[in-house]
Amino acid sequence: MMQPDEWTVWQGGAPGSEEAPGTDGMMPFEVRGKLTRNAPLAKLVWFKSGGAADWLFEPEDTEDLIAFLGQMEPGTPVMALGLGSNLIIRDGGVPGVVVRLGKPFAQAEHVGDCVMSCGGGASGILVSSTARDAGVAGLEFLRGIPGTVGGFVRMNGGAYGREVADILVDCDLLMPDGSHVTVPAADLQYSYRHSALPEGAIVIAARFKGTPGDPEEIGAEMDRIADAREQSQPLRTKTGGSTFKNPEGGKAWQLVDEAGCRGLQMGGAQVSEKHTNFLINKDDATSADIEGLGEEVRRRVAEKTGVTLEWEIKRVGRP
The missing domain is CATH 3.30.465.10 (Uridine Diphospho-n-acetylenolpyruvylglucosamine Reductase; domain 3)
Known part of the structure; x- marks a missing residue:
């Protein structure tokens, strides 16, 4: 079985550039897709909360994305964004570049x-x-x-x-x-x-x-x-999908319920009363509200049952 550093490269990117997107607004290369600086991300994620991306790139096609990545400074953080489910964008925003794969993909x-x-x-x-x-x-x-x-x-x-x-x-x-x-x-x-x-x-x-x-x-x-x-699920609310992984031999929602967290609120965030493994943005919650509520649920479940729940929802960005 190959490891990630052994995967065979079959198509390289464009020649590198010594410059890359940064906070000074310089953009030394051209793209065919849409490139936005300080792009708000809340509207692109299911929770409808969170800060901005330093840069948001929506490529025209694969070749456009290859050329863009090939010109970035090595080490620039890159994150892909799809429909924005199962994701908390922290309120301080996301460093580097967020790549959103839209209709061309x-x-x-x-x-x-x-x-x-x-x-x-x-x-x-x-x-x-x-x-x-x-x-x-x-x-x-x-x-x-x-x-x-x-x-x-x-x-x-x-x-x-x-x-x-x-x-x-x-x-x-x-x-x-x-x-x-x-x-x-x-x-x-x-x-x-x-x-x-x-x-x-x-x-x-x-x-x-x-x-x-x-x-x-x-x-x-x-x-x-x-x-x-x-x-069974609160699909018509601002939610992120299943919040915690099911522990071995158990169900996360049952543990959350047993810990008395059904309907628990923190700021504008709430544990769904319909399905307790879902958090919802009930009243203009910040991402800090949502993540903080999740951590409080984890604390109560651990205290009640001895089980430490693991996040399934990905949490990214600056606090």
């Missing part, structure tokens, strides 16, 4: 042999629906993951008894220096909600393999998943 197609080729910005709903129409079964659970291919490949996203590790063939990554690598699933060292993807690596595409199936049966299973989510 939101494709999904059946390429034969029950393999779906998908862009890093494609949503779980799009991928599962396209697979259904092509008669590809086994990807229905992606209907229940509120995110994009890039995010759930990185986090080994899962729902309803399945996870990305079960279906991933390989993925294409852009590294922070602009180099382009293809990594087989076996090299990602998947475990529960974890992969070996290095920080700053951007998943721009992935291949998933399913099995032959009947579109009507696949659609019925997707409808069942959608209905289950609607009935």
